[in-house]
Amino acid sequence: MRKWQERLGRCCLSVEDIRGRLGLPDDEMDQLLDIEKRYPVCVPEYYLDLIDWTDRNDPIRKMCIPDPREFSEGGEKDTSGEADNTVVQGMQHKYSQTALILSTNQCAMYCRHCFRKRLVGLSSEEIAERLPDMARYVSSHPEISNVLISGGDAFLNPDSVIRRYLETFTAIPSIEFIRFGTRTPVTFPFRITEDDGELCAILSEYGRKKHLIVVTQFNHPRELTAEALYAISQLQEADCTVRNQTVLLHGVNDSAETLSALMNGLVKAGIAPYYVFQCRPVEGVKNQFQVPLSRGVEIIDAAKAMMSGPAKAFRYAMSHPTGKIEIIGKYGDAMLFKYHQAKSERDQARIFTRPVSASECWFSDPDVIL
Numbered sequence: 001m002r003k004w005q006e007r008l009g010r011c012c013l014s015v016e017d018i019r020g021r022l023g024l025p026d027d028e029m030d031q032l033l034d035i036e037k038r039y040p041v042c043v044p045e046y047y048l049d050l051i052d053w054t055d056r057n058d059p060i061r062k063m064c065i066p067d068p069r070e071f072s073e074g075g076e077k078d079t080s081g082e083a084d085n086t087v088v089q090g091m092q093h094k095y096s097q098t099a100l101i102l103s104t105n106q107c108a109m110y111c112r113h114c115f116r117k118r119l120v121g122l123s124s125e126e127i128a129e130r131l132p133d134m135a136r137y138v139s140s141h142p143e144i145s146n147v148l149i150s151g152g153d154a155f156l157n158p159d160s161v162i163r164r165y166l167e168t169f170t171a172i173p174s175i176e177f178i179r180f181g182t183r184t185p186v187t188f189p190f191r192i193t194e195d196d197g198e199l200c201a202i203l204s205e206y207g208r209k210k211h212l213i214v215v216t217q218f219n220h221p222r223e224l225t226a227e228a229l230y231a232i233s234q235l236q237e238a239d240c241t242v243r244n245q246t247v248l249l250h251g252v253n254d255s256a257e258t259l260s261a262l263m264n265g266l267v268k269a270g271i272a273p274y275y276v277f278q279c280r281p282v283e284g285v286k287n288q289f290q291v292p293l294s295r296g297v298e299i300i301d302a303a304k305a306m307m308s309g310p311a312k313a314f315r316y317a318m319s320h321p322t323g324k325i326e327i328i329g330k331y332g333d334a335m336l337f338k339y340h341q342a343k344s345e346r347d348q349a350r351i352f353t354r355p356v357s358a359s360e361c362w363f364s365d366p367d368v369i370l
């Protein structure tokens with residue numbers, strides 16, 4: 001067993017483990033214990049240590065400790081139509097240039113705001129099993145120029161599995177670059193820095209064949225610790241480009257000051273801000289974490305006023321079954337949107353407006369054409 005696996009074996013797997021630190025009355029503890037039966041808990045000791053335990057509303061705490069609102073009504077399991085895009089078990093082909101692989105249902109931490117809450121730590125039904133079938137599909141679709149290996153968390157795969165993915169996809173001529181989706185730099189940086197840098201050595205080896213991009217998810221400036229930044233620097237030394245996608249989360253980063261501090265900190269560390277995603281209406285997530293769209297635009301605009309050019313190079317977007325829709329801003333009494341990526345030809349670069357009420361956090365019918 002590798003050191004990172006041993007260390008992960010010591011993470012907190014139940015709120016019972018941290019009862020003393022949570023400081024909750026018995027009835028609230030009972031509620032949390034019920035929640036973790038439906039949505040598993042896993043928090044590395046490292047991430048627990050980032051929490052300010054004197055603050056019940058600490059943003060880091062919100063991202064990793066269950067909350068009774070996870071049981072409240074409403075929401076969907078699969079908000080971006082992932083099941084409809086599956087072409088081989090565990091592989092989706094939604095946008096013509098990209099194949100997306102759900103390589104594992106494991107993560108170093110089960111984030112309370114996860115949009116794949118339906119599967120992380122739970123079901124393996126949608127998880128990739130047969131690499132040869134996926135490779136055949138990608139080889140026979142030369143329009144696919146890149147593969148995004150996600151999960152769960154792509155870096156929770158053992159090194160041998162990561163090597164196999166890289167061996168397979170770097171050998172396909174039409175593939176130009178490979179992305180890994182991982183939150184380990186944020187939640188468990190030791191995955192990258194322990195074991196004599198074995199993972200980085202593999203990335204460096206295959207990075208000489210095809211460009212490798214690591215896409216991570218810092219949501220709060222306090223996650224930019226010395227350990228996290230060291231892990232990022234190791235990935236960069238292995239010649240990986242590191243990009244960040246943040247989720248706009250109520251009670252975590254829904255203020256201009258927090259968001260601008262985060263983006264400016266990312267750029268300082270050589271991480272390119274990529275997207276700020278509107279939190280999806282996921283069952284067990286939406287009631288706690290969604291920020292209304294009109295409020296989101298106000299926060300983004302105010303935050304951008306405090307950012308350098310590279311820090312505001314991201315798009316504020318919602319990931320919809322029909323594509324990635326950029327949320328551009330307010331337009332008279334309505335709001336203005338533009339397809340950044342579309343599933344169908346009809347929607348490519350399509351701009352539209354729609355009225356959005358002050359409390360609306362999402363819409364499912366982006367059909368109002370300007």
Ligand code: SF4
Binds near residue numbers: 106
């Ligand atoms: S690491 Fe990513 S996939 Fe895993 S629970 Fe967190 S947000 Fe979800």
